[in-house]
Amino acid sequence: MHVRKAAVYHRAMAPFVYKYDAETVHIRLQTERGDIERVRLVHGDPYEWDAENPEDLDWNFDPAKAKFWKTTMTEMEYSGTDGVLDYWFVSIKPPNRRVRYGFELTSGEEVKYYTERGFYDEKPVDHPGYYFSVPYLNAIDVFDAPEWVKDTVWYQIFPDRFANGDPSNDPEGTEVWGGTPRYTNMFGGDFQGVIDKVGYLRELGVTGIYFCPVFLAPSNHKYDTLDYFKLDPQFGTEEKFREMIDVLHENGIKVLLDAVFNHVSKDHPYFKDVVERGEASPYKDWFHLKSLPVTQEPVPNYEVFAFEANMPKLNTENPEVIDYLLSVGRHWIEKFDIDGWRLDVASEIDHAFWRAFRTAVKTAKPDAYIVGECWTDSQEWLLGDQFDAIMNYLITESFLQFFAVRKTKPSDFVHDLSRNLFTNMQGVNEVTFNLVGSHDTPRALNRADGDKDRLRLLLLALLTFSGTPVLYYGDEVGLDGGQDPDNRRCMPWDETQDRDLFDFTRKLIALRREHRALANDGDISFPYVDDEKNVYAMKREGDGTYYVCFNNSGDDVEFPVLEGARGLDLLTGEHVTEVNLPAYSGTIIQVIERND
Numbered sequence: 001m002h003v004r005k006a007a008v009y010h011r012a013m014a015p016f017v018y019k020y021d022a023e024t025v026h027i028r029l030q031t032e033r034g035d036i037e038r039v040r041l042v043h044g045d046p047y048e049w050d051a052e053n054p055e056d057l058d059w060n061f062d063p064a065k066a067k068f069w070k071t072t073m074t075e076m077e078y079s080g081t082d083g084v085l086d087y088w089f090v091s092i093k094p095p096n097r098r099v100r101y102g103f104e105l106t107s108g109e110e111v112k113y114y115t116e117r118g119f120y121d122e123k124p125v126d127h128p129g130y131y132f133s134v135p136y137l138n139a140i141d142v143f144d145a146p147e148w149v150k151d152t153v154w155y156q157i158f159p160d161r162f163a164n165g166d167p168s169n170d171p172e173g174t175e176v177w178g179g180t181p182r183y184t185n186m187f188g189g190d191f192q193g194v195i196d197k198v199g200y201l202r203e204l205g206v207t208g209i210y211f212c213p214v215f216l217a218p219s220n221h222k223y224d225t226l227d228y229f230k231l232d233p234q235f236g237t238e239e240k241f242r243e244m245i246d247v248l249h250e251n252g253i254k255v256l257l258d259a260v261f262n263h264v265s266k267d268h269p270y271f272k273d274v275v276e277r278g279e280a281s282p283y284k285d286w287f288h289l290k291s292l293p294v295t296q297e298p299v300p301n302y303e304v305f306a307f308e309a310n311m312p313k314l315n316t317e318n319p320e321v322i323d324y325l326l327s328v329g330r331h332w333i334e335k336f337d338i339d340g341w342r343l344d345v346a347s348e349i350d351h352a353f354w355r356a357f358r359t360a361v362k363t364a365k366p367d368a369y370i371v372g373e374c375w376t377d378s379q380e381w382l383l384g385d386q387f388d389a390i391m392n393y394l395i396t397e398s399f400l401q402f403f404a405v406r407k408t409k410p411s412d413f414v415h416d417l418s419r420n421l422f423t424n425m426q427g428v429n430e431v432t433f434n435l436v437g438s439h440d441t442p443r444a445l446n447r448a449d450g451d452k453d454r455l456r457l458l459l460l461a462l463l464t465f466s467g468t469p470v471l472y473y474g475d476e477v478g479l480d481g482g483q484d485p486d487n488r489r490c491m492p493w494d495e496t497q498d499r500d501l502f503d504f505t506r507k508l509i510a511l512r513r514e515h516r517a518l519a520n521d522g523d524i525s526f527p528y529v530d531d532e533k534n535v536y537a538m539k540r541e542g543d544g545t546y547y548v549c550f551n552n553s554g555d556d557v558e559f560p561v562l563e564g565a566r567g568l569d570l571l572t573g574e575h576v577t578e579v580n581l582p583a584y585s586g587t588i589i590q591v592i593e594r595n596d
């Protein structure tokens, strides 16, 4: 065995090293899977020197004259693999809020020191300049998402389809509740409907609502905004909106609104003005025009979202546009006390705009939550100066491929989860918006071919994982639907609701609240993964030890997780000494006592 240097990787930047809080630095290292048995962090204060260092007397320097940089060794913890790489982790609190560090790697008989200047056989101690550096732990640089988000379970509402509480505001042509959703039809859902159903939301136990857009727009989805300062009258008045927010807040439920700042509708008055007046329009620099007059033929002579001629892209580098959109961000917080923003097509807008947006929003409400719609690795937005979170579609498909589609092996799935956790800082992982379906994807139940056992396993996995889980309205009562527009069916309020599924979901949400190790106060590991049996167990360890067991096979399976211990099955309430799960089922076992 020897250290495989090519796979040893660290850079002095997130997510390899970051400030977790004002006192704590997290450091991670990746190595080839199975190659390294032990990693120790070599670290010290950059300004602290020893007169002599007996440990290194035999190396390089005349001990009578030498001064050595003072270092400490701290064990790093093995914290998982993605199947190719192993990940190592350590949390330290440098006493003077600054640190220089490197790594001591042990593979068999071989020991190497990995520093910013490369590999060494002996630990370099003549100068800290060899080492990686966190020059200073300035508190303002800490990734600082709102504390409440870690404890929130979200519920996504598509406003036209959740509940119709006031037929008098129904737009012309509103169809009968429960009809077939099409691209353009409306069903009359509104703010009063949400107020009427607050008891239902409370019973379910969700503590945040993410509303798809509610601003004036011609479509049923409202992503084609006409006026960011006006609510669409089909949802209700400003007074009704305020009443709804008050009612939700009184019931411990936060409110997240959705905004599209990337583009507007072609019918937005500012774009229309450019179309009509061309060069004379004060808004001509609000868009990315290639020439004038504006034309859509043969292709638009202005930049658009995707290839949608009807969605002209805003020029978010124009100071007037910036002022306008930032005032939107502030308006709904200052006037209506909303708790945050979900931002559509966020990844196509420049970073400078998002930095300004964060400052504006957090000035208006310091604990507002900002979630960007990014579908890919989003490190650039998640450094603490732009978003608090992204919609974590990176693992959505992993969840679905394993539980719903049943195409992947347990080891592939847990490797995906581990890779996702190591893609971002811990602070990001605690508030990332985890979902298994949304208004933009087929419903989870649809991906599972209507099989509710698979949906239950998905919900169990989502609600016992770190991050801030999001349920798409209706998933909890078995609402089905394929790709858009079918994924936007009306919420059933009659006997077609699957109440067993509702109770199961409610139970999981309650357990997540009661046992915080199942949310964001517990380490995650996968002590039992068996590809042949198609099962795995996830261990959550914090204030208590828990095994969340998943049987994704058609056979009964025994899980060897409780050897020598007694456990409590949190779903059945029964005490157990062994864990046996029937086909396609899962449960949560809390370790009660060890017998050894």
Ligand code: CA
Pocket: 164, 165, 166, 167, 168, 169, 170, 188, 189, 190, 234
């Ligand atoms: Ca209505």
